[in-house]
Amino acid sequence: MIGSLDGVVRGIIRDTVVVEVHGVGYRVSVPIGTLTGTTEGTKLFLWTHLAVRENGQDLYGFETRDELQWFELLLSVSGIGPRSAINIMNSIDTKSLERAIGRGDASGLSKGFGIGKKTAEKIVLELREKVVALEGSTRESGSDGDVVDALVGLGYSLREARDAVHALPKDLDTPEARLREALRHAARP
Numbered sequence: 001m002i003g004s005l006d007g008v009v010r011g012i013i014r015d016t017v018v019v020e021v022h023g024v025g026y027r028v029s030v031p032i033g034t035l036t037g038t039t040e041g042t043k044l045f046l047w048t049h050l051a052v053r054e055n056g057q058d059l060y061g062f063e064t065r066d067e068l069q070w071f072e073l074l075l076s077v078s079g080i081g082p083r084s085a086i087n088i089m090n091s092i093d094t095k096s097l098e099r100a101i102g103r104g105d106a107s108g109l110s111k112g113f114g115i116g117k118k119t120a121e122k123i124v125l126e127l128r129e130k131v132v133a134l135e136g137s138t139r140e141s142g143s144d145g146d147v148v149d150a151l152v153g154l155g156y157s158l159r160e161a162r163d164a165v166h167a168l169p170k171d172l173d174t175p176e177a178r179l180r181e182a183l184r185h186a187a188r189p
Contacts (some may be wrong), residue, residue, distance in 0.1 A: 002026070002048050002050050002059060003047070004046060005019045005021050005026055005028065005044075005046045005047065005048055005061065006021065006043075006045045006046075007019045007020045007021035007022075007043070007045050007048070008020050008042070008043055008044070009038055009039065009040050009041065009042050009043075010025055011025075011039065011040060012028075012038065012040065013027070015032070015035060015086075016029050016030065016032070017027055017030055017034075017035065017044065017061070019039055019044055019046065025045070026059055028046060028048065028059045028060065028061035028150050029058060029059065029060045029086060030046070030060070030061045030062070030069065030080075030087065031062065031086060031089050032090045033063075033090075034046075034062070034063050037148075039047060044056070045063070045067050046061030046063065047061065047063075047068040048061045048062075048068075049061075049062075049068060049071060049075075049082070051082045056081060059131055060082055060086060067089065067094060070094045070097065071085050071086065071089060072089055073127055073130060074089070074123070074127075075122075075125070076126070077122055077126045078117070078126065079122060079125055080122075080123075082138050084119075088115055088119075091115065091155070092109070092115070097109075098131060099132045101123065101124050101127050102131055104124055104128060105124070106120040106121040106124040107120070107123075109123065109124065122139065122144070132147075144165050144178065146179075147161075147164075147175065147178050147179050147182050148161045148162060150163055150179055151165075151179075151182060151183070151186055154183075156186050160186050161186065164182040164183075164185040164186040165178075165182055167182075167185050168181055168182060168185070169181070
């Protein structure tokens, strides 16, 4: 499976970019936000999702892991495929989507962002518990939540970040000191 691409944009074709990595060009479907901020010849890093079907394989790319995570959450909703998921992401930012799902606001989701009523209801129904669980797993108390977020932002997995925070001595009182020690712990093999 292809987890990410780091290369140079060689072309833009409709809603896709061709990213060349070591002489191989990968055609990747991306959200409109990525497409509008991209020009030929620029470097681009994408987190990717490979969708395998009977008649082909399609690669979807996202500039952040958060976008990829939301794309994959949308794919878990029955009846939503990759094209629908990327279209939903084109019509609503992930923070607004998270808030609407958290509030159970299917009507607001369908009215405000052009998502059909039945689809919006399905999204809220099937993702509400997952979103609540996701929020709970990524948020730690106080400054430790910031330390976890910082470690995840630096590329550590959520589990590695949480393990590093849980291993911190209690006498470290500033967020900077806690982050520094968490980085040391996370970097150990």
